[in-house]
Amino acid sequence: MRIPLFWFDRVGKKDKDSLGTELAEFVSTITDPLLITIVTLLVILKSISMTFKEATFWFLLVMGISIVPTALYIFRGMKKGVIHDWFISERKERYKVLLVGMLSLLVLNLILLGLSAPSLLLVFGQTAFLLGLFLSLTTLFWKVSFHSSFFTFFCASLVGLFGMKLAWLFIFLPLVGWARTKLKKHTWGQVIVGALMSLLITWLVFKMYNYVGI
Structure with a gap:
């Protein structure tokens, strides 16, 4: 078993096509949905007025409840051979991963509400849950791009926090869409729908909490 994180681990002569494939793998790696979620969380925590100790507590709480269980489930599935790659390219392999993710996010949101977490953390948790719900429902019949969905979540969150001056991130x-289609993991339709629905969900939650940068 080899997790496809090491895009540069190749041998032999590189032609134009292989270089394009390597670039697509690199882009897919650095925009990995779990990684992008962690980066989004860090940006949100940075924007909240709190001590380092408080930020560390919330970071570990969110990571431990929502992100780590999903990552461990994927690792376990790959080890057993029921999941073939880290990005879960096969649609039918996504069902249980999404179920684990949704249960984790549900528990996270209940705990955040119970602990009276800062509103921006509630925004993060609820947006992630609704995005996960959308992906879970569409996965029943279509393989929407997780990469484009979570990258859009990241970009829209930053615009929501800091305003349209960061809209250039979009x-x-x-490039993310090109990488996923280049590797034949998605069609452009799956990339675009994932991005548009993610943008809509993020905008609605941010609007509900009166973060109107978007």
């Missing part, structure tokens, strides 16, 4: 979205 120019990288076509």
